Structure formats: C-alpha cells, structure tokens
Amino acid sequence: MAATGSTLGFIFVVKLLSLCLFFGCVAGSLSSGVYWRRAHATFYGDMNGSETMQGACGYGDLIKQGYGLETTALSTALFNDGLTCGACFQIRCYNSRQWCLNETIVVTATNFCPPNYSKPEENWCNPPLRHFDLSQPMFRKIAVYRSGIVPVIYRRVPCVKTGGIKFEIKGNPWWLLVLVYNVAGAGDVVDVKIKGSNTDWIQMSRNWGQNWQTSALLQGQSLSFRVTTSDRRMVESDDVAPADWKIGDVYEGKQF
Incomplete structure (x- = not known):
C-alpha cells in the first residue's frame, strides 16, 4: 500500500529528529531547518578586549575594522583550518541555572583556540570538541564571570555589517x-x-x-x-x- 502524505511527513520528521539527536541538535524549527547545537564556552582577554586583537584569521584592530569585541576564537572542530573565519554565530548559555544569564549574543569568528594534546582531559579546544573562546565582555553577557566555562548552544546566523566589503x-x-x-x-x-x-x-x-x-x-x-x-x-x-x-x-x- 502506498504511503500517504501524512505518513511520509511523519517518517521525514522522525528521520530528521534522529539525525538531529545524533549530531547534537537541541532545538529548532523544522520549517527553517536551523537547529541549535551543543558546545562549551570560555573567555580570554580582559574587559578591554586587548588580547583578542589580531589572531589566526588575519584581522588586525577589530575595533577599527568594525568587529568590536563581539568576537570569538574557535576550536579545531569549528575553525576548519581558517575556512570559518568571518562567520557569525548566535550563542546562549544552556542547562546551568547556577551560571547562565538570560541573554543571547551574536559573535564573529576572528581567531583560533589551539588544541593542547598534552592535556586531553583539560583542554576544551581539542578535537572533536566544539568550543567557543569568547572575548570576556561577550562571555559576561551570557554567563556569570567566575563560572569559567559553561555549556552553550549555538547556530550559524547571517552576519550584519555596516558599509561595503x-x-x-x-x-x-x-x-x-x-x-x-x-x-x-x-x-x-x-x-x-x-x-x-x-x-x-x-x-x-x-x-x-x-x-x-x-x-x-x-x-x-x-x-x-x-x-x-x-x-x-x-x-x-x-x-x-x-x-x-x-x-x-x-x-x-x-x-x-
């Protein structure tokens, strides 16, 4: 017997949800196909963001170049040998009542968080972990400062910029x-x-x-x-x- 439209729709949803669970998706809309994925986040630099300048993507003064402090370094799994430089991510703290703040941020990938294979249990930037090393001001928007590291969910979003390339x-x-x-x-x-x-x-x-x-x-x-x-x-x-x-x-x- 041929499958009805509703049956096919149900099968599609089940398969899509199974893939989402396998790849670490946690929420989203079936109509948009944009799902949140799990990761962790830390921060580097001070509140002025001086240590976040320059970096592995080749950018210079992030303030003058329009990125401000709304930036992040990416772990190996996300950095993709620099191919992800310039991409924008929406991030929010997830599943921690103690440390999470109720705010969502959008940041641009401008740097690399290098792995440290001598500390496989301590370095969150080691493959295959998905990790964001945020500027300190951005981290403080989504989590309590003294937490140090928090679970987050993230998704790619379009970058909104002022002026031309x-x-x-x-x-x-x-x-x-x-x-x-x-x-x-x-x-x-x-x-x-x-x-x-x-x-x-x-x-x-x-x-x-x-x-x-x-x-x-x-x-x-x-x-x-x-x-x-x-x-x-x-x-x-x-x-x-x-x-x-x-x-x-x-x-x-x-x-x-």
Missing part, C-alpha cells in the same frame, strides 16, 4: 596579499578573484585566514574583486582601488 592591500609590488573583511551574509569567504584594468580575472589563493594572495603584476592598474562566500553567493566590486593604489591602504567595495 573591505580590501586591505599588503605585500609588495611583486606579491599582493589582500585581507578581505567586513563581509555580510554568510561572512566566511571561500573564493576571491582579482582583476586589473588591463587583465582578465585572476584566481587568488588563500594564504591564511582571510588573507588572499597573487603574484600577478598589477601596479598602475585599477583593481576589481569578486568575492564568493560559503553559501555560494558572489558579489563583484569593480574598480574598487584606483590605478594609484598603495600598499597598506584599505578600499571599500560592494556588499552582499
């Missing part, structure tokens, strides 16, 4: 290194192409974090960029940098 040109005339930041939407960049006013589109390669490189000689040409994020959306910013662009300058393109 920023391109900071570094390197030298024979080797360009471009930091791509302030990316809205998915936030994590998976592909960058560059074009001089006298060239076709040139594929850039990831150097580290969100720094992208090319050895193409582009001096004296205006520069355009194509940026693709992990959700496969692409935005093209034409003639972002003028022909007299300089190493160390930052140029602003379009936004998702």
Whole structure:
C-alpha cells in the first residue's frame, strides 16, 4: 500500500529528529531547518578586549575594522583550518541555572583556540570538541564571570555589517596579499578573484585566514574583486582601488 502524505511527513520528521539527536541538535524549527547545537564556552582577554586583537584569521584592530569585541576564537572542530573565519554565530548559555544569564549574543569568528594534546582531559579546544573562546565582555553577557566555562548552544546566523566589503592591500609590488573583511551574509569567504584594468580575472589563493594572495603584476592598474562566500553567493566590486593604489591602504567595495 502506498504511503500517504501524512505518513511520509511523519517518517521525514522522525528521520530528521534522529539525525538531529545524533549530531547534537537541541532545538529548532523544522520549517527553517536551523537547529541549535551543543558546545562549551570560555573567555580570554580582559574587559578591554586587548588580547583578542589580531589572531589566526588575519584581522588586525577589530575595533577599527568594525568587529568590536563581539568576537570569538574557535576550536579545531569549528575553525576548519581558517575556512570559518568571518562567520557569525548566535550563542546562549544552556542547562546551568547556577551560571547562565538570560541573554543571547551574536559573535564573529576572528581567531583560533589551539588544541593542547598534552592535556586531553583539560583542554576544551581539542578535537572533536566544539568550543567557543569568547572575548570576556561577550562571555559576561551570557554567563556569570567566575563560572569559567559553561555549556552553550549555538547556530550559524547571517552576519550584519555596516558599509561595503573591505580590501586591505599588503605585500609588495611583486606579491599582493589582500585581507578581505567586513563581509555580510554568510561572512566566511571561500573564493576571491582579482582583476586589473588591463587583465582578465585572476584566481587568488588563500594564504591564511582571510588573507588572499597573487603574484600577478598589477601596479598602475585599477583593481576589481569578486568575492564568493560559503553559501555560494558572489558579489563583484569593480574598480574598487584606483590605478594609484598603495600598499597598506584599505578600499571599500560592494556588499552582499
């Protein structure tokens, strides 16, 4: 006998819930497909966030670059060799009446929480654990400071940014290194192409974090960029940098 629509719907829900339980989901909406997952969170740095600057994603002064202190370092399982840099996460403390505060935060991934294999029972950033090492101000929004570490639930959310995508040109005339930041939407960049006013589109390669490189000689040409994020959306910013662009300058393109 053929399955009815209601039967098929029930089977789908059961299978989806089984997958969710297997992968650590704890709540969510079947219509949206966005589920919360379990992890833990700690904090690093002081209330000024000075120790959270720079980091493994290649960003510099997070205040000037628009990220503020709403940032986090990710454990190996979440960092994905830097591919997750720029992604945004919604996080809230979970299942601890003693330590949890009733607030949800949104943070951008800007750093890496390194594993310590000499302490397999003490280091929360060791694989395969999912862990957020938050800036101290962000941690204090969701949990009592003296707790030190708390269970949390999290999910990916779109990044909301002000202004266009920023391109900071570094390197030298024979080797360009471009930091791509302030990316809205998915936030994590998976592909960058560059074009001089006298060239076709040139594929850039990831150097580290969100720094992208090319050895193409582009001096004296205006520069355009194509940026693709992990959700496969692409935005093209034409003639972002003028022909007299300089190493160390930052140029602003379009936004998702």
